[in-house]
Every structure is written in C-alpha cells, then in structure tokens.
Amino acid sequence: MSAAETGAEARTIVALGLEGSANKLGVGIVKHVYPTGVPGDAELRPEMIEWANVRDTYNPPPGEGFLPRDVAAHHRATIIMLLNQALAEAKLTPKDLHCICYTKGPGMGAPLQSVALVARTLSQIWKLPLVGVNHCVGHIEMGRAITGAENPVVLYVSGGNTQVIAYSQQTYRIFGETLDIAIGNCLDRFARVLKLPNNPSPGYNIEQYAKRGSKYIELPYTVKGMDVSFSGILSFIEKLAKTEADKYTPEDLCYSLQETMFAMLVEITERAMAHIGSKEVLVVGGVGCNVRLQEMMGQMAKEREGKVFATDMRYCIDNGIMIAQAGALAFARGFTTPIKDSWITQRFRTDQVHVEWRT
Structure with missing residues (x-):
C-alpha cells in the first residue's frame, strides 16, 4: 500500500x-x-x-x-x-x-x-x-527486494561463502554450509588450473566451457548431513586435468564439476525446504548467476510444487x-x-x- x-x-x-x-x-x-x-x-x-x-x-x-x-x-x-x-x-x-x-x-x-x-x-x-x-x-535482502520472495530457503553461493539459510525469530539461521572452501573458490581455483581468463569472472568462463561438455566424469560427492565439502573434489579434478589431459577435455571436466557440485547443493537445499515447510528457494551470491544451477534448483522446486527466485548479474x-x-x-x-x-x-x-x- x-x-x-x-x-x-x-x-x-x-x-x-x-x-x-x-x-x-x-x-x-x-x-x-x-x-x-x-x-x-x-x-x-x-x-x-x-x-x-x-x-x-x-x-x-x-x-x-x-x-x-x-x-x-x-x-x-x-x-x-x-x-x-x-x-x-x-x-x-x-x-x-x-x-x-x-x-x-x-x-x-x-x-x-x-x-x-x-x-x-x-x-x-x-x-x-x-x-x-x-x-x-x-x-x-537485495534478493528479497528484487524478486519479491516472502520467506524462502536461501542458498548463498559465492567465492567466499556457501550456506543454506532460513529465517527464524529475527535471525538468518544457517542450516548447512561448506566445511572447507566455498564453491566459488573451488571454481576459481580450477579455472586457474585450466588457465581460463579472469574476465568477466573465472566462474562465468567455467560455465561457458561446461555448456560445451557432454561426457560426465564421476567425481567425489561429499555431503555430510546438511554440510558439503569441496576440497576433495577440487584435488581430484585438478589431478585429472594435469595428468590425464589426453583422456578428458576441459569442457567435460567443467561440465562434470558443475553437475556434481550443484547436485550437492540441491540436495541440502531440498532438505532445508522439507524441514521448514517452505516452497520457495532464493539463490543469491555470485555463483547464483549460473544458469545451470538455477535450472537444477528449479527442477527440484517444481517437483515440490515450489518456485526458485534468482537475480541477474547486476545484483547477484x-x-x-x-x-x-x-x-x-x-x-x-x-x-x-x-x-x-x-x-x-x-x-x-x-x-x-x-x-x-x-x-
């Protein structure tokens, strides 16, 4: 009003x-x-x-x-x-x-x-x-203001943070988070292994490579309750990129890395939604711009008769x-x-x- x-x-x-x-x-x-x-x-x-x-x-x-x-x-x-x-x-x-x-x-x-x-x-x-x-x-708060999401489960993914968050009693409660490095840091470090440009961002360039990948390579999948770990998957895929470059293309490596890590995030986000009874997911942070992450989260939310809210690069x-x-x-x-x-x-x-x- x-x-x-x-x-x-x-x-x-x-x-x-x-x-x-x-x-x-x-x-x-x-x-x-x-x-x-x-x-x-x-x-x-x-x-x-x-x-x-x-x-x-x-x-x-x-x-x-x-x-x-x-x-x-x-x-x-x-x-x-x-x-x-x-x-x-x-x-x-x-x-x-x-x-x-x-x-x-x-x-x-x-x-x-x-x-x-x-x-x-x-x-x-x-x-x-x-x-x-x-x-x-x-x-x-920027995500809530731009998207109009009322009381969502928040997936906050960036270079320095990875958290699943929900609001309760005037506090943003952390339901789950990374136990070691943030997902954005993982993507950035793998981009350095592949010598990808930092402009506009390493994660964006990995996303473009992943779009051209088609062969999924099985990687470590580490979900511990409501928490995730990315250091092991990074060490594993760095070794593949350095010692088995003749077997795996950079595009397939980027595709596999994204699919595995995003699946981990979808799992803990869905669990938080079930716990608080929410049908809304708000994805914020720099990695939240990733279209594939939004697609995977959207598929999960649709199966729960819910909705995903996300912003573009101006705000994420x-x-x-x-x-x-x-x-x-x-x-x-x-x-x-x-x-x-x-x-x-x-x-x-x-x-x-x-x-x-x-x-």
Missing part, C-alpha cells in the same frame, strides 16, 4: 552503500519510501527505488588469483571515481543522503579495511551516521546497492555504527545479525 493510497505522508531514507569485501568494488544508492499510518507490518517492506549501482572489478592475469594487498590498492585507487559516478547518476549531493552503509564483513581483510576507512572519512566529513552491514545479509555479483539496501533497513529501525565500533571482521557470521526489520 502506497502513501498516496493511505493519505499519509511518506518518510524516506536515502542510503549510500560501499562494498569491497573481495575483488569487486561497488557503490550503490537506494531510496526507501515508508508509508506512515499503516497498521500491521507494512512499515517493514518499504518501496525501494534504485538510484545508482556502479561497480569496478580487479582482474589479475589468467591463471593467477588475486592477493589482498593488490585488491586493496585497486579499491583505494578507484573508490572516489565510483563514488562521484554514483552521485552523478542519482543526481544527488551528500546533503541528500541519510546514512553511509559499508561492508563490515565477512571478506578479505585489506580490501574491507580500505573501504571502511573511506566510509569513516565520509561519515565525518559529511556528518552522516555510519551503518555497518553483514555482506551475506546484504545479498539476502557483489555490489554496493545491496549494502545500501540492508543498511537502510537497519537504519530505519534506529541502528547505527559508532565510529569507535566501525572496525571490520573477516569472520562475520550470517547468524550473528539481529534482523530487526523482519517480524
């Missing part, structure tokens, strides 16, 4: 979001319009207006990963340009903002610290409150507007981060956040 429909004046929050937990640097601006005088929980789901969402990526040479110090240097060199670009796209000045939201964690230490330093500086120069945001919660890949989105929701409830508490943490668990904006 809009403010016009209720005859009440709307109150607005304009939030700037800064994201730099890994090799993606993002700046986003979002406007929330909250109707007033509306009973019930209408206050909790504001109208979201996207004003800016700009991003720049640090890409090392093919076959190489990225070092935290190099990523941090990229973020420091690029963030002012992106900030000016976002404000210009939104046609705003700092006086139009209500808060500055930044990624508090989890992520890589040096890049996180570089962006947090900029957030603190802007907060003091512009005299605006800070809001520290959990990166994972940012993905979830790390971005600034997801930090602005989650930060604005918290700020509307009175949450701010004092300068003295504006440190970062590489291990900020999803279930450590009080999700006060949900009932």
Whole structure:
C-alpha cells in the first residue's frame, strides 16, 4: 500500500552503500519510501527505488588469483571515481543522503579495511551516521527486494561463502554450509588450473566451457548431513586435468564439476525446504548467476510444487546497492555504527545479525 493510497505522508531514507569485501568494488544508492499510518507490518517492506549501482572489478592475469594487498590498492585507487559516478547518476549531493552503509564483513581483510576507512572519512566529513552491514545479509535482502520472495530457503553461493539459510525469530539461521572452501573458490581455483581468463569472472568462463561438455566424469560427492565439502573434489579434478589431459577435455571436466557440485547443493537445499515447510528457494551470491544451477534448483522446486527466485548479474555479483539496501533497513529501525565500533571482521557470521526489520 502506497502513501498516496493511505493519505499519509511518506518518510524516506536515502542510503549510500560501499562494498569491497573481495575483488569487486561497488557503490550503490537506494531510496526507501515508508508509508506512515499503516497498521500491521507494512512499515517493514518499504518501496525501494534504485538510484545508482556502479561497480569496478580487479582482474589479475589468467591463471593467477588475486592477493589482498593488490585488491586493496585497486579499491583505494578507484573508490572516489565510483563514488562521484554514483552521485552523478542519482543526481544527488551528500546533503541528500541519510546514512553511509559499508561492508563490515565477512571478506578479505585489506580490501574491507580500505573501504571502511573511506566510509569513516565520509561519515565525518559529511556528518552522516555510519551503518555497518553483514555482506551475506546484504545479498539476502537485495534478493528479497528484487524478486519479491516472502520467506524462502536461501542458498548463498559465492567465492567466499556457501550456506543454506532460513529465517527464524529475527535471525538468518544457517542450516548447512561448506566445511572447507566455498564453491566459488573451488571454481576459481580450477579455472586457474585450466588457465581460463579472469574476465568477466573465472566462474562465468567455467560455465561457458561446461555448456560445451557432454561426457560426465564421476567425481567425489561429499555431503555430510546438511554440510558439503569441496576440497576433495577440487584435488581430484585438478589431478585429472594435469595428468590425464589426453583422456578428458576441459569442457567435460567443467561440465562434470558443475553437475556434481550443484547436485550437492540441491540436495541440502531440498532438505532445508522439507524441514521448514517452505516452497520457495532464493539463490543469491555470485555463483547464483549460473544458469545451470538455477535450472537444477528449479527442477527440484517444481517437483515440490515450489518456485526458485534468482537475480541477474547486476545484483547477484557483489555490489554496493545491496549494502545500501540492508543498511537502510537497519537504519530505519534506529541502528547505527559508532565510529569507535566501525572496525571490520573477516569472520562475520550470517547468524550473528539481529534482523530487526523482519517480524
């Protein structure tokens, strides 16, 4: 229900979001319009207006990963340009903002610290409150806002995280997760073995190779209750690629790797859906852009008479507007981060956040 429909004046929050937990640097601006005088929980789901969402990526040479110090240097060199670009796209000045939201964690230490330093500086120069945001919660809230999913089981898959999550009592509970490396990290490391380009991303290039694969190679399948493990499958397929390249094509290896790991994720996600009685799945995070993963998850959900929600590359890949989105929701409830508490943490668990904006 809009403010016009209720005859009440709307109150607005304009939030700037800064994201730099890994090799993606993002700046986003979002406007929330909250109707007033509306009973019930209408206050909790504001109208979201996207004003800016700009991003720049640090890409090392093919076959190489990225070092935290190099990523941090990229973020420091690029963030002012992106900030000016976002404000210009939104046609705003700092006086139009209500808060500055930044990624508090989890992520890589040096890049996180570089962006947090900029957030603190802007907060003091512009005299605006800070809001520290959990990166994972940012993905979830952006996914909910874009897709309209009400209360889904969330599959969060990225370079640094792999979790199956469900909401309960103002907390995003982790039902299952990786016991070692994240699925995105597994894909990235195998892409380096194959010397695939890092542009636009290693995982995207593996996906394109997998589309041309047709021969399935049996690989280790490791599901332990609600948790998964990817280190063993990575070691196994790296050995095949290096010692038996004459028997297996890169396309078939990529195809087999995707099919095996995605099947593992579908299994634990379905189990979480059965446990909480949900018919919705929301796939978020950079690996969530993968069309094959969405197809496999969609087939499972269809068999359960459910539905899969996913976003495109603008929102599933790390971005600034997801930090602005989650930060604005918290700020509307009175949450701010004092300068003295504006440190970062590489291990900020999803279930450590009080999700006060949900009932």
